[in-house]
Amino acid sequence: MSAENANPSCPSCQGSALKKIGFAVCVSQFETDAVADLAKMNTTLYRCLTCRLVFRLPMPSQEILDRVYASMQADHWQYTEPIWWHWSREAIDHWAPDGKVLDIGCFRGDFLGYLGSRYARFGVEPNEKAAAVARARGIQIVGSTLANADQLPQGSFGAAVLMDVVEHVYDPRRAVALLMTLLRPGGVIILLTGNSDSWPARLSLPFYWYLGLPYHLVYLNRRYVMWLASELGLDLVAWRTLAHEKAPWSRRIRQSMGCGLYASWHHWIERSPMAGIARRIPPYSSVAPHASAPPLFMRLKDHFWAVLRKPLTGAKSRP
Numbered sequence: 395m396s397a398e399n400a401n402p403s404c405p406s407c408q409g410s411a412l413k414k415i416g417f418a419v420c421v422s423q424f425e426t427d428a429v430a431d432l433a434k435m436n437t438t439l440y441r442c443l444t445c446r447l448v449f450r451l452p453m454p455s456q457e458i459l460d461r462v463y464a465s466m467q468a469d470h471w472q473y474t475e476p477i478w479w480h481w482s483r484e485a486i487d488h489w490a491p492d493g494k495v496l497d498i499g500c501f502r503g504d505f506l507g508y509l510g511s512r513y514a515r516f517g518v519e520p521n522e523k524a525a526a527v528a529r530a531r532g533i534q535i536v537g538s539t540l541a542n543a544d545q546l547p548q549g550s551f552g553a554a555v556l557m558d559v560v561e562h563v564y565d566p567r568r569a570v571a572l573l574m575t576l577l578r579p580g581g582v583i584i585l586l587t588g589n590s591d592s593w594p595a596r597l598s599l600p601f602y603w604y605l606g607l608p609y610h611l612v613y614l615n616r617r618y619v620m621w622l623a624s625e626l627g628l629d630l631v632a633w634r635t636l637a638h639e640k641a642p643w644s645r646r647i648r649q650s651m652g653c654g655l656y657a658s659w660h661h662w663i664e665r666s667p668m669a670g671i672a673r674r675i676p677p678y679s680s681v682a683p684h685a686s687a688p689p690l691f692m693r694l695k696d697h698f699w700a701v702l703r704k705p706l707t708g709a710k711s712r713p
């Protein structure tokens with residue numbers, strides 16, 4: 395692991411104008427021993443005042459991250475046709491109807507399988523067990539990391555997909571710039587990730603669950619995506635906010651109230667002289683059990699889905 399730099403800078407724009415958000419507070423349960431070991435690393439969260447990216451420092455080494463991803467079971471990340479798959483298929487049908495599709499972090503190839511065999515489907519996946527499942531589905535695995543995508547023919551893909559993936563990279567700008575070189579003119583990059591400008595994140599950071607997962611290194615938002623588009627000469631052609639898990643309104647309202655109580659406990663109550671009394675009476679008596687670890691508020695609208703398009707002509711990229 396790299397030591398924390400005394401003069402930290404943004405991993406994406408290298409800017410040194412940063413706002414310190416606080417020490418990252420990890421969730422209480424971890425998928426594997428490798429993730430639990432990673433969670434022992436003390437990290438600080440920052441927001442870059444230039445590009446608006448939220449990120450942790452220090453970041454774990456690639457070797458440690460490789461060990462974490464290799465430790466996951468092949469059924470760890472799986473979904474049943476979430477809404478963003480529909481949106482992404484519509485976007486690919488619209489912007490790249492006859493193109494090749496590259497899914498970074500495709501895991502078992504679930505989305506590419508959903509997309510259908512009329513597309514030429516390629517994936518990048520570090521977990522060998524999951525990659526084997528994807529290969530058996532007819533998906534061509536081109537490497538284990540984004541760096542392997544460097545070997546692919548430039549200007550040949552219609553779409554590149556990063557779903558629940560870009561938060562795992564050190565620098566989203568570098569990742570998107572690389573993918574942009576693989577796209578043909580008019581091709582699209584589709585992002586699904588957490589939104590650090592969502593109200594639950596703004597209210598709760600540094601205690602929010604999204605960066606409580608120790609392998610989430612960066613936390614994007616619309617202003618960062620706009621900056622990214624401007625830097626790389628891409629057009630932001632679609633933007634939607636959403637909750638990662640579908641739930642009825644009643645459960646969302648309950649989680650919203652829980653998030654507000656949790657955030658207010660940590661920001662104002664916990665260190666106040668009233669904490670001892672507040673801990674014993676409602677509503678904080680129900681929050682206190684979570685005092686040391688963020689609850690997983692996954693039904694709140696704290697994610698975004700976005701489509702960035704490479705211009706047909708006159709690209710002004712500086713990758």
Ligand SMILES: [Zn+2]
Pocket residue numbers: 404405406407408409442443444445446447
């Ligand atoms: Zn920055």
